[in-house]
Amino acid sequence: RSISCLSERRRVLSFAIRSTGGMNAAVTEWQDTNEFGEAAGVEAMLKSAEGYADNAFITELAAAVKEQWDAYQAAPDGYFDSIELMELDTMIGGKGINNPELVKTLCENSAEGIEWLDSIGITLHNVAAFGGASVKRIHRPVNDEGKVVSVGAYVVPLLEENVNARNIPVLFDTTVEEILVDENGAYGVKATDADGNAVTVYADAVVLATG
Numbered sequence: 356r357s358i359s360c361l362s363e364r365r366r367v368l369s370f371a372i373r374s375t376g377g378m379n380a381a382v383t384e385w386q387d388t389n390e391f392g393e394a395a396g397v398e399a400m401l402k403s404a405e406g407y408a409d410n411a412f413i414t415e416l417a418a419a420v421k422e423q424w425d426a427y428q429a430a431p432d433g434y435f436d437s438i439e440l441m442e443l444d445t446m447i448g449g450k451g452i453n454n455p456e457l458v459k460t461l462c463e464n465s466a467e468g469i470e471w472l473d474s475i476g477i478t479l480h481n482v483a484a485f486g487g488a489s490v491k492r493i494h495r496p497v498n499d500e501g502k503v504v505s506v507g508a509y510v511v512p513l514l515e516e517n518v519n520a521r522n523i524p525v526l527f528d529t530t531v532e533e534i535l536v537d538e539n540g541a542y543g544v545k546a547t548d549a550d551g552n553a554v555t556v557y558a559d560a561v562v563l564a565t566g
Contacts, residue, residue: 373507374505374506374507374510375505375506375507376485376493376506377481377483377485377493377494377495377496378465378468378469378479378493378494378506379465379488379492379493379494380465380466380468380469380494381436381437381438381440381465381492382436382437382466383466383469385469385479385480385481385482385494386436386482386490386491386492387433387434388480389491391431391433391434391435391490393484393489396488396489396490397420397435397489397490400420400440400443400444400447401417401420401421403447404417404447405417407446407447407451410446410451412446412455413443413446413447413451416439416443416446417443419437419439420437420439420443423435423437423439423440434490434491435490436490438462440489440490441465441488442458443489444487444488444489445461445462445487448487469494472510475513477496477509477510477513477514478496479494479495479496479506480494480496480497481494481495481496481497481503482494482495483503496509496510526546526548526554527549528548528549529546529547529548529554530546530547531545531546532544532545532546532547534561535555535557541561542557542558542559543555543556543557543558543561544556544558544561
């Protein structure tokens, strides 16, 4: 069962709508529409990694990226990026204190995220450079004239259309008080609606999302 409990509709939607960047994703077909000219960015990131010699995960990533980069330079083909380079960018952007497993989950599933959005009619095919990435990796929407538009204002209404089309109930002004957990993990939530009524939702998965 899919259900969403939002504590305040205006705040949740306005924060999402205010998003102006895009979605970072590594190794997508849309990156290949760009000519590669970010060698300096890759070299700079590898140089930065040298300052984290005491971080085993970063050191391992840097070695993998160096090998990939050397191979690409020897035989350039398409646009250079890799999951490991995105992981390295992310780890160094977080000063090495990120949770490596969460970074891996983020980066390994990023391209699939772009594909999933495609499957529900949300296209982020314009790829550009953005802060925190050593190569062009941010995927952005464009309007009918080909002009880049704010990702939040574009994505949120389409996500809402998909929710409504699937008859997924959304509970506004509902505050989750407790996540129900057993030996197998989370299986639902207990909440209170705007009138003070108790609400219990059972689900196959529970996702916490915050800005």
